[in-house]
Amino acid sequence: MIRLICLTTLLLGSFVAVIADDHDHSAALKKAAEGDHRSDAHKARNQHRHPVETLSFFGIKPNMTVVEVSPGGSAWYSEILAPFLREEGKLYLAGYDVNDKREYVVKNREKLAQKLADNPDVYDKVQVTEFNPPKKKGIAPEGSVDMVLTFRNTHGWMRGGIAPNAFEIFYKVLKPGGVLGVVQHRADPNIEAEARPSGGYVNQDYLIKMAEHAGFILVASSEINANPKDTKDHPKGVWSLPPTYADGDEHKAKFEKIGESDRMTLKFVKP
Template sequence: MKKLNWLMAAGVMLAGLQTAQAMSLEQAATGDHRSEANKARNEYRHPVETLKFFGIEPDMTVVEISPGGGWYTEILAPYLREQGQLIAAGYDPGSDVEYFRKNAARFVDKLAANPDVFDKVKVTIFQLPDRVDIAEDGSADMVLTFRNVHNWYMRGGGEENLARAFNAFFEVLKPGGVLGVVDHRLPADKPARDQEASGYMHEEVVIKAAEKAGFKLAASSDINANPKDTADHPKGVWTLPPSLALKEENKDKYQAIGESDRMTLKFVKP
């Protein structure tokens, strides 16, 4: 009888463990909690491959910077929900800029609308130049930012804004922690001035900003490369899907190109 009870208890423990580990990256990326439109972007954004490249694990504390509409949050939140912690550092709801206030409210509403997925997400503020207290110093295993660096550069701060951002990321990471960056890549032979309005960034500018903050480049990947993208479109990167800024004008052409050519960089805090 004692042996039977022990086996039953072990079975309960095993079932609990399996439940805690049930949500894989693949399941999180394709789950019913995501809209069909968002899941369709997986083809271009390769979230599972990208997150595996960065080395994410389900028990990590991860800070997602400027989550926007929450495209990656939809994957990170359920993956980290049972064992880890997701901190979403987004717009300031008290900002003087209406765009930031509205998008901060939309993001919070999105989380509240699906507590089964997002109930454990912690929301903080990241808004340059001054609101960079995204988490406790030395508390995070990983900081991730997807298609954001160009915005920080373009909003009047240039490389000074990049320095503020990367310094903040360095401070919140534990020694050995990872910074993962994905952004639209400006070809090396294009002039630096193209970064001011196109939405594309020179990869070397991003690498130098991270290294200046103390990071070491651990690896780069072409997971999100797109050789069809020439990065010289009439409305910058927003000419391409999913924005399609020209609407119906040459729509088939830009859809055939797909989403932008992107750098995928993995940095480590020594």
């Protein structure tokens, strides 16, 4: 009887420790998401993008090696990942090919570099690599990564015909058991899937099949970033919605009421 009580106490203690550990991670993520290094405009979007809940769902821990793919010039999620991983983990930002001379690419590459240089207390340990799926360049050493993250990028890769190569690259850099976390604008499931979506919305089943074809296993999905108000039939696709308002001021009030796009949140694992 005494042994049973001791075992129960031990198991309960371990369970409490796990809960406390998860709580500590959430607190650290929240601190990073609300940090002074972030602009008020970026912090205001926390309510729409749910970064703490999203990263917690993916199972991120501060001692992980993580790749964020295509962070863009604003590096919105990088602002949270960098301080969270700075002391115990490692963050790779898989950015643009340095040989890509397109104006948009050059502008965002320079913007990202300047952002990192301006705040070494946050970004001094971040390592920027190149993401160029056609050339299959390494975004990190093969088999060295615990987690790969991509936020609202898959539609662009699909339009460019490079999505299958992208998922192959993610698979190669991850360790066995490593996680691929995907957030993406979600298309109406009743509309036929597009291989190269023009409006930014991607069919969820289509995306899952692409990841599975690369070898991944879908282990969980979440409605953290769902928005049932999004009708997905806007004149300029997801870019009609905030924060872009691509249609201008004429229908801005309408799109403000809808909010940001409906998004799938998917967690894959490399077996």
